Amino acid sequence: MVDVLGQSLSLLLFSAGIVIAIMEALAPGAHLIVLGVALITAGLIGLLVPSLASPLILALLVTITGGAALVVYRRLNLYQGTDTGQTRSSEDLRGERGHVVERVTERSGRVELERGGFDSTYAARSLEGEIPVDAEVVVIDPGGGNVITVEQLSEIDEIDRELARQREREESEQA
Missing domain, CATH: 2.40.50.140 (Nucleic acid-binding proteins)
Structure with missing residues (x-):
């Protein structure tokens, strides 16, 4: 088990994930939740299965669970870009x-x-x-x-309609 600052790496990952999830709750917008979920999941797995608590395996778990969380949030249309998800009149x-x-x-x-x-x-x-x-x-x-x-919406916009009307007028004048 790897220790960082006197604490296990798994506990630090789990704690960081909880802090990030709380930050997301205070300022929602789905900007940090994917990272929070990834850190919480990897930290929990490291705490529950100490044999998986090596830095390389924990990094892999953060990457995999982060990717899975991102896919889930995108499928549920919760993870949106800038200026979306805003309340509008x-x-x-x-x-x-x-x-x-x-x-x-x-x-x-x-x-x-x-x-x-x-x-x-x-x-x-x-x-x-x-x-x-x-x-x-x-x-x-x-x-x-x-x-x-x-x-x-029609395939032809208003400008195209006006051009077509103009052509019809010209053709009728020539005839």
């Missing part, structure tokens, strides 16, 4: 883009917004017709509640 959602995760109709549906706050999925309604799964959408009315109104 409903009016901030107007104009946000996203995609449909559950077919959107005039009565039901669900979308995931690119920058939709901590939970980026919202109940959604369309103004008219249906919007299929995976279609790109834009929020036209945040609604002020928990249901937003979205419209499907």
